[in-house]
Amino acid sequence: MSETQSGSRKLLGRLKQALAEPAEGQERLDRITRLIAEEMATPVCSIYLFRDEDTLELCATEGLNPESVHKTRMRMGEGLVGRVAASTKPINTGNAPSEAGFRFMPETGEEIYSAFLGVPIQRLGERLGVLVVQSKESKPYSEDQVYATEVVAMVLAEMTELGAFIGEGAAMAAPHQHPVMLRGSVGQEGAAEGRVLLHEPRVVVTNPFADDAESELVRLGEAVDKLRISVDEMLTSADMTDKDQRDVLEAYRMFANSKGWKRRMEADINRGLSAEAAVEKEQTAARARMEQVPDPYLRERLHDLDDLSNRLLRLLTGQGSHTGVEMPENPVLVARNIGPGELLAYGRGLKGIILEEGSVGSHAAIVARALAIPLVINCERITTEALNGDPVLVDGEQGIVHLRPEESVATAFRDKMAMMTKAQERYASIRRVPATTVYGPTIRLDMNAGLMADLPSLKSSGAEGVGLFRTELQFLVRSKLPSRGDLAATYSRVLDAAEGRRVIFRTLDIGSDKVLPYMKPQDEPNPALGWRAIRVGLDKPGVMRMQLQAMIRGAKGRPLSVMFPFVAQFDEFRVARRRLLDELDREEKMGHVLPEKVEIGAMLETPSLAFAPRQFFEMADFISVGGNDLKQFFFAADRENERVRRRYDTLNVSFLTFLEWIVMRCNETKIPLSFCGEDAGRPVEALCFAAMGFRALSMRPASIGPVKHLLRRSNLAEVRELIDDARAGGAQTVRPALMDWLRQQG
Ligand code: PEP
Numbered sequence: 001m002s003e004t005q006s007g008s009r010k011l012l013g014r015l016k017q018a019l020a021e022p023a024e025g026q027e028r029l030d031r032i033t034r035l036i037a038e039e040m041a042t043p044v045c046s047i048y049l050f051r052d053e054d055t056l057e058l059c060a061t062e063g064l065n066p067e068s069v070h071k072t073r074m075r076m077g078e079g080l081v082g083r084v085a086a087s088t089k090p091i092n093t094g095n096a097p098s099e100a101g102f103r104f105m106p107e108t109g110e111e112i113y114s115a116f117l118g119v120p121i122q123r124l125g126e127r128l129g130v131l132v133v134q135s136k137e138s139k140p141y142s143e144d145q146v147y148a149t150e151v152v153a154m155v156l157a158e159m160t161e162l163g164a165f166i167g168e169g170a171a172m173a174a175p176h177q178h179p180v181m182l183r184g185s186v187g188q189e190g191a192a193e194g195r196v197l198l199h200e201p202r203v204v205v206t207n208p209f210a211d212d213a214e215s216e217l218v219r220l221g222e223a224v225d226k227l228r229i230s231v232d233e234m235l236t237s238a239d240m241t242d243k244d245q246r247d248v249l250e251a252y253r254m255f256a257n258s259k260g261w262k263r264r265m266e267a268d269i270n271r272g273l274s275a276e277a278a279v280e281k282e283q284t285a286a287r288a289r290m291e292q293v294p295d296p297y298l299r300e301r302l303h304d305l306d307d308l309s310n311r312l313l314r315l316l317t318g319q320g321s322h323t324g325v326e327m328p329e330n331p332v333l334v335a336r337n338i339g340p341g342e343l344l345a346y347g348r349g350l351k352g353i354i355l356e357e358g359s360v361g362s363h364a365a366i367v368a369r370a371l372a373i374p375l376v377i378n379c380e381r382i383t384t385e386a387l388n389g390d391p392v393l394v395d396g397e398q399g400i401v402h403l404r405p406e407e408s409v410a411t412a413f414r415d416k417m418a419m420m421t422k423a424q425e426r427y428a429s430i431r432r433v434p435a436t437t438v439y440g441p442t443i444r445l446d447m448n449a450g451l452m453a454d455l456p457s458l459k460s461s462g463a464e465g466v467g468l469f470r471t472e473l474q475f476l477v478r479s480k481l482p483s484r485g486d487l488a489a490t491y492s493r494v495l496d497a498a499e500g501r502r503v504i505f506r507t508l509d510i511g512s513d514k515v516l517p518y519m520k521p522q523d524e525p526n527p528a529l530g531w532r533a534i535r536v537g538l539d540k541p542g543v544m545r546m547q548l549q550a551m552i553r554g555a556k557g558r559p560l561s562v563m564f565p566f567v568a569q570f571d572e573f574r575v576a577r578r579r580l581l582d583e584l585d586r587e588e589k590m591g592h593v594l595p596e597k598v599e600i601g602a603m604l605e606t607p608s609l610a611f612a613p614r615q616f617f618e619m620a621d622f623i624s625v626g627g628n629d630l631k632q633f634f635f636a637a638d639r640e641n642e643r644v645r646r647r648y649d650t651l652n653v654s655f656l657t658f659l660e661w662i663v664m665r666c667n668e669t670k671i672p673l674s675f676c677g678e679d680a681g682r683p684v685e686a687l688c689f690a691a692m693g694f695r696a697l698s699m700r701p702a703s704i705g706p707v708k709h710l711l712r713r714s715n716l717a718e719v720r721e722l723i724d725d726a727r728a729g730g731a732q733t734v735r736p737a738l739m740d741w742l743r744q745q746g
């Protein structure tokens with residue numbers, strides 16, 4: 001063992017002793033600063049900890065004026081200490097006063113110390129404070145001293161996590177105990193109160209010290225071997241056909257076999273850390289790098305390394321799987337990201353979901369929406385801040401999360417939830433009555449669905465039928481292409497559950513954001529404008545035909561409604577429709593029973609289709625406006641892009657005028673028209689669509705009550721007059737005028 005290794009082992013050994021002795025938090029910190037100063041033969045050692053997100057406080061010192069403890073404070077980025085905290089990188093200088101940002105703090109009795117070494121106290125991306133040593137010598141600290149200080153800082157971070165410095169004279173606030181409010185984006189509306197269930201619980205390193213370096217090295221070696229084998233097994237497994245997944249695993253393999261990674265961890269063990277602490281030290285360093293790397297590709301690779309470190313920690317500690325973790329009451333799932341299959345495995349028991357990443361159109365979001373579970377996405381820091389069992393409030397309406405909320409916040413939130421429940425009760429009372437507006441007409445309200453699990457909502461919501469059944473979920477949640485038999489059985493069960501109500505099956509709408517795990521991903525510059533939906537179906541007739549056969553067989557003689565998504569020109573519809581008719585012929589010849597009646601419709605999701613020849617409108621049995629896509633193409637604003645997706649109002653007069661045009665085209669040929677995008681489920685939007693002439697709307701089941709409630713109280717002629725006045729007056733959107741009017745109506 002080298003001299004430096006034995007030096008830091010000795011320091012860690014003494015630190016371990018100091019921490020093992022019973023003491024209050026402040027006393028412990030005081031002892032530690034004394035001990036470090038002694039061992040490093042340096043006159044000053046100080047510990048600064050975060051008081052709040054932006055303020056560092058001197059919490060213990062050896063060598064500076066003890067009076068300044070808990071008085072001297074600085075902001076993030078202020079002075080050298082603040083710079084270390086902000087950059088999460090050490091500063092080591094032999095001439096501190098000449099360093100950018102140096103600030104003399106006379107209250108600390110600080111003489112001018114030339115040498116300054118500050119290292120961040122951080123744990124897995126969470127900044128906790130700064131550890132500083134200073135001396136009068138005008139040369140920087142040696143590399144070994146820097147290393148020893150970093151190791152001590154890491155142990156301090158671990159002990160902080162374990163609450164070692166909390167107590168009388170509170171040196172610091174306990175981590176993970178104070179209330180935090182985090183802002184994300186709306187993934188699925190709704191509100192929930194519950195307790196955190198971490199998808200991948202964090203591993204707590206309970207002993208950062210190596211009692212016996214040799215045995216720790218063996219433990220690390222064995223765990224790394226197991227890790228390599230598991231990565232190899234995943235790579236050779238039969239369902240590894242997805243290129244992205246393969247790329248990730250290849251990156252895992254590269255890291256798992258990286259000699260540098262293992263060597264650095266071994267060196268940490270030789271310097272006195274336990275195997276798990278060594279893994280975590282490397283992981284913390286990787287996270288700190290992750291924050292600084294602007295290149296998204298490199299960031300992803302660092303994410304991979306982070307995941308791999310978690311796996312290694314789980315192997316070493318046996319912690320981290322859900323075994324042994326009790327499912328809390330009213331669980332709110334917290335994850336960095338999650339696949340649709342994993343989410344479905346948790347099922348409807350979840351009260352809410354919070355994701356650190358994710359996007360509105362991600363598969364997880366689609367499933368959360370199908371299960372009607374409030375979802376907040378892009379919620380930064382949630383996986384670092386939340387612990388299993390923490391109380392949490394999910395405000396899916398605003399995309400806000402309150403972790404460990406104060407009682408006053410929780411009470412206000414509960415009031416809001418109670419109001420929402422009251423409203424639900426009011427909606428339940430009108431479940432069986434039609435959505436007849438004042439002086440007529442009646443608007444047909446259907447629901448959107450995508451899973452078997454959605455079907456019970458048909459009865460509870462009062463929907464007349466299913467206006468859009470998104471069939472891709474059956475494809476998305478599987479690891480391989482489902483068979484025709486499986487699909488036919490699913491479609492049949494859907495029709496059973498609908499008990500004679502109409503269900504419109506939309507053929508596979510994949511591509512763009514919806515990528516099948518077993519489909520070769522397309523590298524397209526603009527996936528939303530690329531090879532998707534009916535374009536894939538027409539170019540790859542095999543899957544489309546298989547699905548159409550499954551629909552015909554699943555109908556078992558009952559009426560069948562099929563809708564083709566994303567039709568941009570007449571010919572696409574003509575060819576797809578012909579295919580369905582051909583399949584009907586073929587099935588008949590094979591002796592299968594045919595549906596009693598077949599309706600074939602198209603989704604109008606591209607502006608071009610609104611200008612299709614009259615023959616298209618004569619041929620289609622019905623048309624449904626896919627407003628989510630139609631709006632993104634009408635305004636040229638990506639529905640997935642947080643920066644622009646809310647930029648244009650659905651009630652913009654141009655869009656409403658366009659919808660009026662579509663209504664007019666459909667009325668010319670008396671073809672039934674509906675609107676099935678998300679906007680149909682927003683009461684004010686739904687009211688305007690009805691005023692523009694839509695007589696059928698399809699929406700999430702939870703929206704049927706609120707939409708019906710408003711429609712039944714509104715006079716469409718008055719609303720239309722208001723819209724026409726706003727248009728004539730040059731308004732950009734009719735929303736302000738409409739909201740004023742609604743307010744007047746009470
Ligand atoms: C739409 O585009 O409005 C629609 C209903 O389809 P999806 O959201 O599945 O693309």
Ligand code: MG
Binds near residue numbers: 565605626628629
């Ligand atoms: Mg669409």
